[in-house]
Amino acid sequence: MINKGFLFKTVIIILFSYFFLMSQTLYDPLPQQKADLIKLLENKFNITDRNIITALQSVNREDFLPEELKKYAYIDISLPIDNSNVIISYSDLMKGITSIKNNKKEKVLVIGRNSDFTAVILSFLYKEVYLIESNFALRNRNEKLIKDKYNNITYAFSNDYNYFSTHGPFDLVYINNSINEFTTNYIDLLNQNGEVIFALSDKYGFSILHKATKVGFSYNITILGEVLFPSVN
Numbered sequence: 001m002i003n004k005g006f007l008f009k010t011v012i013i014i015l016f017s018y019f020f021l022m023s024q025t026l027y028d029p030l031p032q033q034k035a036d037l038i039k040l041l042e043n044k045f046n047i048t049d050r051n052i053i054t055a056l057q058s059v060n061r062e063d064f065l066p067e068e069l070k071k072y073a074y075i076d077i078s079l080p081i082d083n084s085n086v087i088i089s090y091s092d093l094m095k096g097i098t099s100i101k102n103n104k105k106e107k108v109l110v111i112g113r114n115s116d117f118t119a120v121i122l123s124f125l126y127k128e129v130y131l132i133e134s135n136f137a138l139r140n141r142n143e144k145l146i147k148d149k150y151n152n153i154t155y156a157f158s159n160d161y162n163y164f165s166t167h168g169p170f171d172l173v174y175i176n177n178s179i180n181e182f183t184t185n186y187i188d189l190l191n192q193n194g195e196v197i198f199a200l201s202d203k204y205g206f207s208i209l210h211k212a213t214k215v216g217f218s219y220n221i222t223i224l225g226e227v228l229f230p231s232v233n
Helices: 004-026 031-044 051-059 065-070 091-097 116-122 136-149
Strands: 077-082 086-089 105-111 128-133 155-159 170-180 190-201 207-215 218-227
Touching: 031 051, 051 116, 065 077, 065 086, 091 116, 091 207, 091 218, 105 116, 116 128, 116 136, 116 170, 128 136, 136 155, 190 218
Parallel strands: 105 128, 105 170, 128 155, 170 190
Antiparallel strands: 077 086, 190 207, 207 218
């Protein structure tokens, strides 16, 4: 004869085990990892601009990563997305964005390789975003995502960084590449007091992030620190 107390305990254990295993299967660690990373970035960069925080909360970095890398989305490192191309880390992105002093937030031009994620974050800070993406391999994966979700981004695949020059002048030009030389061509795209964020490569292959601010017919340069940006080549 089966002991009813034993049978009841067995059923309870089986049900508990089932629901525990189901909860582990359904549990998505990314939202908590994202919240923890945002808190870390707020403290690290002393972020008080609610628009930046809203951008970080609203944009899912995993949307811009291949399937096998999505689980690493909220580790604060640069991640490879194809061949030698990388998506920049959160800290490298924040070094540039939190340095912006120009209060005019009308138009931003984002140019370079793997710039989708950067452009989407900036779309929460600027009225109009113009994106020139030079990694043509991203066309199928990210173009539809941006067009469907972010209606203030105008998107083009091109190696011509003057593609949207007729839509300027811009309040910010964000170069999402390591470049070998900075020229006044970028300054010519700006409004007065506009800014250019760019990473300059040295002869040893290291990249230093800079900000150029247009002042009259010249510009001032500020060094923002070392970064890992995609190469322009």
